[in-house]
Amino acid sequence: MNILHVVPSFAPCFAHGGVVNASYQIAKKQFEAGHNVSVYTTDSCDERLKYKDNYNVDVDGIKVFYFKNLSNTIKNKMTIDTPISSIRYIKKTINNFDIIHIHEHRHSLAIATHRYAKKNNIPYVLQAHGSVLPFFQKEKLKDIFDKLWGFDILHDASRVFALTEIEKEQYLKMGILNEKIEIVPLGINLDEYTNLPNRGKFKSKYNISENDKLILFLGRIHEIKGLDLLIKSFNELKNENIKLAIVGGDYGFKEELLKLIEKYDLTDKIIFPGVLTGRDKIEAMVDCDIFIMPSRYESFTTSGLEAMACRKPLILTKNNHIHTWVKDNTGLVCEFNEKELSNSINKLLNDEDLCKKFGNTGRELIENKYNWNTVEKQIESIYEKCIIKY
Structure with a gap:
């Protein structure tokens, strides 16, 4: 399979939270299983990431594209990503992939990926990583985002991944059909x-x-x-x-x-x-x-x-x-x-x-149960069901 992961921050920015590690571990296991794996992300870390070619970085066999954020400060302090040139690039390359895996959904890369995946009939799965409901911080901004883009990003996914039964209930509250929800836990590298x-x-x-x-x-x-x-x-x-x-x-x-x-x-x-x-x-x-x-x-x-x-x-x-x-x-x-x-x-x-x-x-x-080898096999099986449907 040709797999694309879309995530606001990626390795080596592990200090930015569990989503970075989870997306990296899943992508790495998929590469080791023989798949072609790419990642679209941003260049923001504690310090801005700089490579010889930010659009062609090999991270343990994963092809990573670090789109430049207009402001690294805004990204790190307000968690608002502003990746320039991403829309044009996503539009040009979206048909290269059999399946897309979006991590979290309230970010700019998710907006563009949703738009062109839907337009080109490319199936995608969404893993909210605990951010299904708009609460705790920036509730008003999250509500606005959901009305403009978030609900569509959630509802147009072929499958959504819930980490636990509690998160599954949150998806249901957002109107996601029960048959589209898969319980997929996180794991560790045993x-x-x-x-x-x-x-x-x-x-x-x-x-x-x-x-x-x-x-x-x-x-x-x-x-x-x-x-x-x-x-x-x-x-x-x-x-x-x-x-x-x-x-x-x-x-x-x-x-x-x-x-x-x-x-x-x-x-x-x-x-x-x-x-x-x-x-x-x-x-x-x-x-x-x-x-x-x-x-x-x-x-x-x-x-x-x-x-x-x-x-x-x-x-x-x-x-x-x-x-x-x-x-x-x-x-x-x-x-x-x-x-x-x-x-x-x-x-x-x-x-x-x-x-x-x-x-x-x-x-x-x-x-x-809670190791990436087991989790990756479960995710691969879900991908195959989504691709067959399309």
């Missing part, structure tokens, strides 16, 4: 978690005693992630032998967290290692005792899957869509509440057998 590093490497780098318990958050430092709640709950633990690592890039919320840390006098107990990737990230997972994602809203937790691959127990709030299968299976689930979260942490810190049970169940789920 090969990266076959030979895990020895314990102690992360703690050694950050001067954490091997006797200290370590709580880990890994993701964007953003208000939506609930890190203020985590710090307040951490303060309730009253245990001298616990450290908290908040791993990830700052999306405008770190200053608020530093004020809380100073207020509770927790400076020597909480560290910010920044963005960790590859083996450095896995070392942090291996050394932690509990992985926590205390989100105000979360459609899926890829970093949680990575922790499961390292046999770590999870703690999530009920605002995370995967809580339905995590609860009492691979970890604990609580309300978005300071006391409940601290109680959940205490429960796991004081029950090694329960932690081991959750960790083993999580690893088994990764091996059987």
